[in-house]
Amino acid sequence: xxxxxxxxxFIAFFIHHDGYKEVLLGLSNTxxxxxxxxxxxxxxxxxxxxxxxxxxxxxxxxxxxxFCSLYxxxxxxxxxxxxxxxxxxxxxxxxxxxxDSVTVSIIVFGLxxxxxxxxxxxxxxxxxxxxxxxxxxxxxxSFSTTMMKxxxxxxxxxxxxxxxxxxxxLIKETSVxxxxxxxxxxxxxxxxxxxxxxxxVPYLVMALIYIVMVCLISLLIKxxxxxxxxxxxxx
Amino acid sequence: xxxxxxxxxSFGKNEVLRGINLTVNKGDIVAVxxxxxxxxxxxxxxxxxxxDPTGGKIIFNGVDIADPKVNIxxxxxxxxxxxxxxxxxxxxxxxxxxxxSPVICAKQDRRKALRHNLFHKDKIAVRSVADIKKEARxxxxxxxxxxxxxxxANVYPSTLSGGQKQRVAIVRSLAMNxxxxxxxxxxxxxxxxxxxxxxxxxKELAAEGMTMxxxxxxxxxxxxxxxxxxxxxxxxxxxxxxxxEFFGNPQxxxxxxxxxxxx
Numbered sequence: 001x002x003x004x005x006x007x008x009x010f011i012a013f014f015i016h017h018d019g020y021k022e023v024l025l026g027l028s029n030t031x032x033x034x035x036x037x038x039x040x041x042x043x044x045x046x047x048x049x050x051x052x053x054x055x056x057x058x059x060x061x062x063x064x065x066x067f068c069s070l071y072x073x074x075x076x077x078x079x080x081x082x083x084x085x086x087x088x089x090x091x092x093x094x095x096x097x098x099x100d101s102v103t104v105s106i107i108v109f110g111l112x113x114x115x116x117x118x119x120x121x122x123x124x125x126x127x128x129x130x131x132x133x134x135x136x137x138x139x140x141x142s143f144s145t146t147m148m149k150x151x152x153x154x155x156x157x158x159x160x161x162x163x164x165x166x167x168x169x170l171i172k173e174t175s176v177x178x179x180x181x182x183x184x185x186x187x188x189x190x191x192x193x194x195x196x197x198x199x200x201v202p203y204l205v206m207a208l209i210y211i212v213m214v215c216l217i218s219l220l221i222k223x224x225x226x227x228x229x230x231x232x233x234x235x
Numbered sequence: 236x237x238x239x240x241x242x243x244x245s246f247g248k249n250e251v252l253r254g255i256n257l258t259v260n261k262g263d264i265v266a267v268x269x270x271x272x273x274x275x276x277x278x279x280x281x282x283x284x285x286x287d288p289t290g291g292k293i294i295f296n297g298v299d300i301a302d303p304k305v306n307i308x309x310x311x312x313x314x315x316x317x318x319x320x321x322x323x324x325x326x327x328x329x330x331x332x333x334x335x336s337p338v339i340c341a342k343q344d345r346r347k348a349l350r351h352n353l354f355h356k357d358k359i360a361v362r363s364v365a366d367i368k369k370e371a372r373x374x375x376x377x378x379x380x381x382x383x384x385x386x387x388a389n390v391y392p393s394t395l396s397g398g399q400k401q402r403v404a405i406v407r408s409l410a411m412n413x414x415x416x417x418x419x420x421x422x423x424x425x426x427x428x429x430x431x432x433x434x435x436x437x438k439e440l441a442a443e444g445m446t447m448x449x450x451x452x453x454x455x456x457x458x459x460x461x462x463x464x465x466x467x468x469x470x471x472x473x474x475x476x477x478x479x480e481f482f483g484n485p486q487x488x489x490x491x492x493x494x495x496x497x498x
Binding site: 135 | 311
């Protein structure tokens with residue numbers, strides 16, 4: 001096996017046949033889908049988690065809670081690929097909508113990670129000592145104010161490592177968006193591979209890019225964690 | 236000031252409070268004692284609706300705050316509570332702990348005043364947010380100086396000792412200018428050497444005329460500072476009276492039994 005020739009071949013395609021453009025497009029799409037998906041997920045997740053922890057004396061919170069359980073159950077009960085396919089090939093035609101595949105991927109990733117993040121958030125909120133809520137309520141703050149100012153900031157600190165894992169999982173899971181035709185990293189390297197009749201090096205480089213991205217994210221989370229840990233440190 | 240009428244509370248089938256009547260007047264210092272599981276903490280927590288009563292009324296300044304329709308948050312500003320486990324906000328520094336609620340409440344009032352001014356001819360004076368914060372900070376600094384913790388203003392609660400935490404928790408309540416303060420076993424979670432500093436602060440407040448309801452195991456405090464002592468057992472007030480009479484000449488057997496054990 002002539003490895004040098006394979007690398008030369010790859011470099012030739014990467015630079016001279018616009019391979020790098022495909023890869024950059026794929027990389028930007030991958031990051032776009034994961035980041036925007038995560039942000040949508042955080043918003044949905046926080047809302048659902050809050051609905052699930054508010055006291056349920058009244059009817060409205062109970063109905064909302066039932067709806068949220070259904071949502072979480074649906075999205076955790078099916079694989080991401082199935083959700084993508086159903087959304088793209090079933091839901092959109094039924095609604096007579098046309099969206100490009102990257103947008104669809106962003107929406108589905110947001111909805112999906114919302115379900116997971118809601119559970120992470122709920123765990124985080126419940127891990128905060130109930131005394132914190134009582135302390136806030138005892139000096140006249142409302143439930144929502146105490147939640148926003150006291151409980152959620154502490155919950156976020158507790159769940160940051162888990163949140164990082166969720167983001168890493170999202171980044172890696174973007175490799176399935178080519179099922180609906182979105183141009184991601186996999187599609188870019190697949191393109192190089194098919195055109196150069198040589199898959200070994202392209203897929204190796206693809207793996208490398210994923211690893212580098214994940215390492216960068218882990219580093220970022222560690223830095224964030226350290227800055228959030230101020231209140232635990234002794235001065 | 237507070238009229239508690241036939242207060243009842245049950246958790247599921249477990250009836251914890253079975254009809255308690257009590258009137259707390261301005262300047263009263265009421266000590267509540269009783270064996271564990273007697274419902275004394277639940278009783279205290281019902282007074283500011285930390286636990287929602289399942290029956291009866293709590294009339295505070297003429298309003299029945301046990302009514303679920305009443306906005307309890309407005310009234311809790313004036314009935315503050317101090318907990319056994321301090322419950323300081325872990326993500327806020329000491330001074331932020333004290334300032335947080337006064338600033339938020341003042342901002343709420345400000346928004347309300349602004350809304351009022353939009354629709355009514357009689358204008359309410361509106362303070363600027365900067366003024367509100369400045370005032371809250373000055374007040375917090377004054378309170379910290381009072382308990383001798385000015386140098387701890389910018390540290391997080393996790394670095395304080397138990398006694399310091401509880402004193403900060405007390406001034407956090409004081410910052411709201413409450414009319415009544417409720418103490419739920421404020422010294423039970425403290426090391427013995429730190430009990431004194433907290434009790435001293437509470438005695439100071441008592442001397443200044445603060446109305447207080449204190450659930451406590453400190454019989455010395457109850458005898459010395461309170462002007463009324465309640466003995467709660469099995470969800471009812473078994474006996475109450477002035478401390479001298481209460482401790483010197485207890486009437487019911489339960490109380491005699493209890494005092495024999497703890498004194």
